[in-house]
Amino acid sequence: MDDVRIAVVGLGHRAHAWIHLLQRLPGYRIVSVCDPIEALLEPALAALDDRRDVQATTQYDEVLANEGVDAVALCVRCREQGALAAMALEVGKHVNSEVPAAHTLEDCWRIVVAAEKSGKVYQLAEQTRYWGFVDAWRQIVAEGQIGRVTFCEGQYIGYYGTRMFFQDPETGRSCGVEELSQYRGARPTWLQDMPPIHYLPHELSPMLKVLDDRVVEVSGMSTGSPSYAHPQITTPDIQVALMKTEKDALLRMAAGFTQPVPHARGHHWYQVMGTGGSIEWGRSGRDRPKMWRADGQMHDMAEMDWRFERTDAPAEARSSGHGDADYYVHAAFRDAVRDGRPLSFDVYAAMDTAAPAILAADAIEAGRTLSVPDFRPGNGRSIGEEPAIGELPKDK
Ligand SMILES: NC(=O)c1ccc[n+]([C@@H]2O[C@H](COP(=O)([O-])OP(=O)(O)OC[C@H]3O[C@@H](n4cnc5c(N)ncnc54)[C@H](O)[C@@H]3O)[C@@H](O)[C@H]2O)c1
Incomplete structure (x- = not known):
């Protein structure tokens, strides 16, 4: 594959940092920008070095239907964040998602199963x-x-x-x-x-x-x-x-x-x-x-x-954001999508960070201690298989 053709979805504050970095790093081409708020499309297009042929849409479905999009950069701030990631994987697009990944345990599982079934890259862009x-x-x-x-x-x-x-x-x-x-x-x-x-x-x-x-x-x-x-x-x-x-x-x-x-x-x-x-x-x-x-x-x-x-940071990491760390998530994602290099922070490790956070809120609500599932295949679940009901949270 040549450049990773990427759609930036959710055009708020964080997306503008991503647009800046994705244009600075070799190996990426921004081909689509999307936000339900139409007024945010033009500022995103204006931030591009070359806006010709770039899709600008308020409809996420149109990004998913665009065959010229290899990967989705999710910079959204919404309850459906995890579902949006899973939907992209389900139609065969790679996903690089902003923190915190998902807001329900069901969406965590949907991401894992979709990544396994599609073989596409899912990365949580957690840079620290x-x-x-x-x-x-x-x-x-x-x-x-x-x-x-x-x-x-x-x-x-x-x-x-x-x-x-x-x-x-x-x-x-x-x-x-x-x-x-x-x-x-x-x-x-x-x-x-x-x-x-x-x-x-x-x-x-x-x-x-x-x-x-x-x-x-x-x-x-x-x-x-x-x-x-x-x-x-x-x-x-x-x-x-x-x-x-x-x-x-x-x-x-x-x-x-x-x-x-x-x-x-x-x-x-x-x-x-x-x-x-x-x-x-x-x-x-x-x-x-x-x-x-x-x-x-x-x-x-x-x-x-x-x-x-x-x-030991390379020159291109300097000033990329958050103590130079922002560079690493974009470099790792590009190398995984383009060159098939395995992510050290894979979909299972990502869910190891997202699920305890979601369950902490559930535990606060319920006033009880909850178990956290292991998302890796094994223990009766094979790759691409939905989790058994017992994998959903249970009281300790
Ligand atoms: N890694 C970091 O250091 C870091 C720093 C800041 C923010 N973040 C994360 O980045 C994400 C974006 O943060 P932000 O500050 O830019 O938020 P923001 O509110 O400025 O922008 C989010 C945008 O997402 C859009 N959006 C909401 N629902 C959408 C949907 N269904 N489809 C498409 N777009 C949708 C909103 O219209 C909004 O324009 C958040 O998840 C946040 O947690 C991470």
Whole structure:
């Protein structure tokens, strides 16, 4: 195959970063842009180096019917995100999907089965797993430098003000709570309905890579609705999930979009504790990551110069976004589609990050601990087969 002919679907903020990168990287040609909001088509076309022969449509079905489209880049923010990915796989298109992948367990399974049946590539474009410190921590854990892992924490407190929570359906313009009197037609976005904990793939992806593990049980708690910080928004400020992994480590993962935090602190924070030491990310812009080894004659934790940016990043990764990490998801997807190179973060590993997040919200709702299925074939399910009812969530 020559260039991957790709459709960009969902033309909001994130899509413009994708359009920029997809044009910078060799191996891609954008052939279609799609959003139900017609006013967003022209700005997307205007961002293209060459807009000739590019399909611009408000109808996703037309993208799926376009034989000139090899792959779909899903940058949507909606409840049907997982179904849209599965629909593309089902008609034989590859899918590179933004985080968080899906919002129901049924959609997770539909993606897995469609990827298996079609043999097409499904990638969750979760980029933080490519950060430099993630590889360093994975090696520390794999070498047993901090012993057996007992506890791991991750959190995404993504506070960007309130503009992601309302959108004018005529113009596609986002608007914050302070602008609502000016934009009377503005409607709440999916983010107001979405349990914040659904965004955990951003934390589970890097931490499960570090731990080389998968979540088997999940429970959780939430603050109430509406937000205490912004009462005009229905989203709870904080949701916390408590999880157990196959290797018997406990994870505490938190997410929120309306809890104010200082910008310099960043949205992410992580720590991993083992029987022989611990590693942790910096707590503020001034703070540094740290490490402690029980057998190292260390009275306190030592500062470490781990960063998001990799020391071995190629030139084209620099400034691609999110500490240079955005480059890696597009390079991996291109190489998988064009050259058949297997993804290290395959559809099963992607669902290992999406399903516990969805089930955390279900567990909060039900007030119970739930089991997380393993999406890999085996245990009575062969490739391309629908899961048995028993694979759906059950109480612990
Ligand atoms: N990986 C990252 O670092 C990162 C950063 C930001 C956002 N994201 C993810 O990217 C996605 C988009 O975020 P955003 O900030 O651009 O959101 P946005 O609200 O600005 O844009 C989303 C667009 O999707 C469109 N859309 C909704 N339903 C659709 C459908 N059925 N078919 C086609 N288009 C549809 C909306 O009209 C909207 O224009 C989200 O899933 C978000 O979680 C990831």
